[in-house]
Amino acid sequence: MPMNGAVHPRFHPAGFDGALRTALDDVRAGRWRSTSELLRNCRTWGVRTSRSQVLAAAVVAAQGDAVEAWLQEEPSADALMMRARVRVQQALGAHRAGKRGVGLLADRARAACFEAARYGPADPVPWVCLVALAQLDWPEEGRRRPEHRAQPPEGMLPFGPWVLLHEADKRDPGSREAWHRMIQALRAYGVNVRDVARWICSWAPDGSPLLLLPLYLQAEHYAKERARGALTPLYWTTDLISHSAWRALEGWFWCADRTSWSAQDLGHLAQALFSTGLYAEAAPVFEVIGPFVTPEPWKYIAEAPDLWLEQFERARDKCLAAATGDTRYAARRR
Template identity: 85%
Template sequence: MASAVVAAQGDAVEAWLQEEPSADALMMRARVRVQQALGAYRAGERGVGVLVDRARSACGEAARNGPADPVPWVCLLALAQLDWPEARRRRPEHRAQPPEYMLPPGPWALLHEADRRDPGSREAWHRMIQALRAYGANVHDVVRWICTWAPEGSPLLLLPLYLHAEHYAKERARGALTPLYWTTDPISHYTGRALEGWFWYADRTEWAPQDLNHLAQALFSTDLYPQAAQVFVAIGPFVTPEPWKYVAESPDLWLEQFERARDRCLRAGAGGTRYAARRR
């Protein structure tokens, strides 16, 4: 939703709709309104409920005008994390029964609609995990389940790396973890699985910079420098703050942390191509 973040700060989409009321414009409006609702919620602003209703209405209109497009359903998944904590006020579609009995209730029907239009959608599953986490579910169990069926080349194989990076940051802030966290068997397993099952199989034109950065960080933190070197080369200038801000000495030093890790790994990888990092 990067373009929606920028558009959410202005009226460009509304102007686009007035000039050209197309399905693409409606999709962008849905993304923009969702981003506005999420931003207001994170900032603790008033009137979030009104923004959520506007966003949900925009999603419905976009879905009607583009029935084969997964975007409205991905947007609804993003909104699902803002559901009411009180059971009596929750939207029923946000607590649907899961496909496996060991999984928690959640917006599974919304995910199904997105997934059948874009099987294995990276964004849809990330939004699903965000919603389940907001509901207090054990998302680690959900991610382990996903990894049992995610095919070779699927970016879903990187989901455990996202959770481990975020968990590390939270626990380290409490003084509960050390860098030895990255040497545990589960993390080593999922890091290797992401490298061998995703990095070597995925369509390189569809690599997401955040996925590459999470894999590079995990490989670096597990001391697999030569393997990480190849991922750093793939990253090129497209460094992302996450996950580097989670493992840096302080969050504002994330770019320096990336550069140190990259340089060390490239030296270990026989001096691979160097790039000047660019913030995204």
């Protein structure tokens, strides 16, 4: 990002993925051919996973029928995968909104996932979707679906949808979304997921986005504690949070394939470094973010959630000032 602050941040669900932008515009308008082409030309499973997630969210938000039209005109494994994606998104959205009939939506989505898995046996996305649906099961272990209370890979870990995660992970080892969804499911079951995140970081290799999982949990925990008025001014100054931020910076930011970076991952790293006072270390992360900011995690630490962009800009300017020694950046936001 230019150090003169000329780039204005904005949120776009496609983030750095320029090809995804066109497909998003089309699918919102009910057109599916650019989505079909986009999914055929994903260079990694991770790209396919993230693109399909964003596209499905756009279809649901627009209340569109592009995917159903695609299935009718040119049925394919990609179209079946996208139908599973859309149905999972609908079920999760209904659950978050507290609507009735979530169980029926989840069953319909689960059937679509298994159908997509049969037609695309190498594709991790249907299995990622099944892990996502696991969070809609009963929190009580004895009432959960059998595949959601499987034996963990290590004795100290909780029971959970490990079998489904294994299917996703063996197709796309270290799948970012699959492990995030696993954390969501375990949290829905009342598990202390911070312990699970620490276990994941103990074996995640350098360059893996899984090294950022603790930063997500810390930001979300901060938001919850803040909402109930139980925060202390020293929340971000603990050794645990500082260690997590350093580990993500050194093990992920400086090692990862830059074409695989998620704008939201970068945002969580920048926020953690800023909040722990590592301003100069955060500056290169802000430079990479450029204009592609995401509301999370900035809305968690802003004075009010709708002031998240102002919070991002203040943090960015302070960190750039620390890196350059130019106090004009900090002064501009006073």
